[in-house]
Structure formats: structure tokens, C-alpha cells
Amino acid sequence: MANITPSEVKELRDMTGCGMMDCKKALEEANGNRDEAVKILREKGLAKAAKKAGRIAAEGVVKALVKGNKGIIAEINCETDFCAKSDKFLELVEDIANTILDSDAADPDALMDCTVSGGSEKVSDYLTNKIATIGENIKIRRFTKMEGTLIPYMHDGGRIGTLVKIDTDKPEDKEVLDCGKNVALQITALNAQYICKDCVPAEVLANEKEVQTKLVEAEGKPANVAEKIVEGRLRKFYEEVCLMEQKYFKDDSMTIAKYIDSVAKAQGAKISVAEFVRFERGEGIEKKQENFADEVASMIK
Numbered sequence: 024m025a026n027i028t029p030s031e032v033k034e035l036r037d038m039t040g041c042g043m044m045d046c047k048k049a050l051e052e053a054n055g056n057r058d059e060a061v062k063i064l065r066e067k068g069l070a071k072a073a074k075k076a077g078r079i080a081a082e083g084v085v086k087a088l089v090k091g092n093k094g095i096i097a098e099i100n101c102e103t104d105f106c107a108k109s110d111k112f113l114e115l116v117e118d119i120a121n122t123i124l125d126s127d128a129a130d131p132d133a134l135m136d137c138t139v140s141g142g143s144e145k146v147s148d149y150l151t152n153k154i155a156t157i158g159e160n161i162k163i164r165r166f167t168k169m170e171g172t173l174i175p176y177m178h179d180g181g182r183i184g185t186l187v188k189i190d191t192d193k194p195e196d197k198e199v200l201d202c203g204k205n206v207a208l209q210i211t212a213l214n215a216q217y218i219c220k221d222c223v224p225a226e227v228l229a230n231e232k233e234v235q236t237k238l239v240e241a242e243g244k245p246a247n248v249a250e251k252i253v254e255g256r257l258r259k260f261y262e263e264v265c266l267m268e269q270k271y272f273k274d275d276s277m278t279i280a281k282y283i284d285s286v287a288k289a290q291g292a293k294i295s296v297a298e299f300v301r302f303e304r305g306e307g308i309e310k311k312q313e314n315f316a317d318e319v320a321s322m323i324k
Contacts, residue, residue, distance in 0.1 A: 043145070083098065084116050106159045189296055205282070
């Protein structure tokens with residue numbers, strides 16, 4: 024048997040996109056012949072993954088998972104809605120979510136070198152094998168980890184997911200946890216970007232003020248009136264982007280801040296929102312628009 028070097032394994036992996044162990048075994052089986060190893064991988068259906076690596080993955084699932092006082096929220100993408108609803112893909116999502124939760128990885132790149140929870144493969148090899156089996160490109164796009172009293176919420180089959188951390192002295196109280204769930208629902212529905220006014224970055228506020236000032240000036244308002252109009256529009260801005268300033272979706276007679284205060288007083292507890300993350304599947308990814316007739320014509324050519 025030929026002596027297979029790590030550089031040869033890496034070269035085959037770069038060529039095919041297959042896992043390191045699969046490449047090593049193929050080279051051993053091919054007695055070091057790279058072309059024969061590629062053929063072996065293709066015959067096993069593994070090298071197909073490399074062809075899929077460049078395809079746009081904008082569908083998929085946002086998964087929020089909590090165990091004890093640890094939790095994660097992750098976006099895992101595939102190419103089609105059909106795949107996103109399949110048992111094989113959803114099983115993959117569970118495996119990856121548990122691996123993120125159990126690992127020390129801080130980002131998707133670092134996760135690739137971690138071992139899949141409950142398995143023996145590295146995440147990179149696991150993904151390559153799943154891509155070949157499922158037949159679509161799959162990406163672990165992003166994830167965030169949190170610790171504390173956590174409330175996960177997923178909407179519309181994982182199209183949107185939210186993970187909220189609350190600070191409370193009664194983390195086991197049902198009403199307190201229900202309050203946290205309602206806050207998660209609020210964030211999911213109304214897409215708050217910051218917890219409160221003080222959380223809005225100075226440059227974001229300055230930019231919004233500049234935009235509104237120019238709009239008011241363009242409307243030809245007098246200077247003394249324009250300033251008040253801008254102040255009013257900034258209040259509206261806060262109501263849209265700041266969670267505590269938003270109207271509570273179940274009772275618009277109060278803000279979220281007042282709702283939380285009302286639950287805290289009723290339960291004799293301290294409750295505040297410490298942190299939250301909201302992911303929406305595919306946000307920021309440019310989807311490729313296909314014309315079916317043109318695609319068929321190109322295939323015929």
C-alpha cells in the first residue's frame with residue numbers, strides 16, 4: 024500500500040470537497056493514484072458535494088435550542104423549501120444545533136473542526152456526506168450562544184427564530200417565563216433591533232436625525248416648526264426599533280416596558296430583558312432568480 028501523505032489528502036479534498044477521511048480511504052484504495060481516487064469518490068456519490076458547493080443556499084431553518092441555562096440560535100441553509108421540510112435536513116439541523124450547544128466553537132468556521140454531538144465525524148466531513156446524500160448545498164450560516172434564563176421561540180416552521188435572555192430573581196416562576204415568551208413573540212413579530220433608547224448607537228441616531236431633518240427641510244417647514252417635527256419623528260423611530268418603546272402586541276394600551284413592569288409587580292419579581300437575537304431565514308442573501316423556460320432551453324442546447 025502506498026504511503027499517503029497529509030498534503031495528498033488535502034489536495035484531493037480541495038479538488039472534490041469531500042471529507043478528509045473519505046479522501047484518505049479513497050487514496051489508499053487507489054494506491055495513491057489521485058485520478059483513480061477521484062473516480063472512487065464519484066462512484067460512492069461523495070464527490071457530488073463539490074459541485075453543489077457554489078450554489079446559493081437561501082432556504083433552510085432558524086433553530087433556537089435551550090438546555091438548562093445554555094442556549095443557541097442558528098441559521099442553517101439549503102437550496103429549496105422542499106429540502107428544508109425534509110426529515111433528513113431537519114435531522115441534520117438537530118445534530119448541528121446540539122453540536123453548537125455542546126462545543127466551544129465561536130463561529131461556523133471553528134465549528135467545522137468539532138466532532139458532531141453523539142457521533143465520531145468532524146462537522147466538515149459530516150456536512151460533506153450530508154450534501155452528497157441530500158443532493159443540495161447546505162451551509163451553517165451563523166449562530167449565537169447565550170447563558171442564563173433563556174426563552175426560545177420559532178415561527179412558521181423556522182422561518183424566523185428568536186432567543187431572549189431575561190434577568191430575574193424568579194427564573195422558575197411560570198408567569199415570569201410566560202412574560203419572557205410574550206417578549207420573544209413581540210420581537211419575532213415586530214422585529215425590534217435594540218432593547219431600549221440608550222442601546223441605539225449614536226451614529227445610527229445621528230443618521231436618522233439627519234435624514235428626518237432633510238425631509239422636513241424639503242417640505243419647506245419653518246425652522247421653529249421643523250425642529251419639533253423632527254423630534255416627533257425620532258420618537259416614532261424609537262417606537263419602531265426599540266423593544267421597550269414598542270406597543271405590546273397583545274394590548275396596545277401599554278408598551279412592552281409597562282407590560283414587563285406589570286408582571287414583575289404582580290409576581291413580586293425582578294424582570295428585565297438582558298439580551299436578544301432574532302434571525303430571519305435568508306435575510307441578506309441574494310436569491311438567484313431562475314426562468315424555467317430559459318433553463319430548459321439551455322439544457323436542450
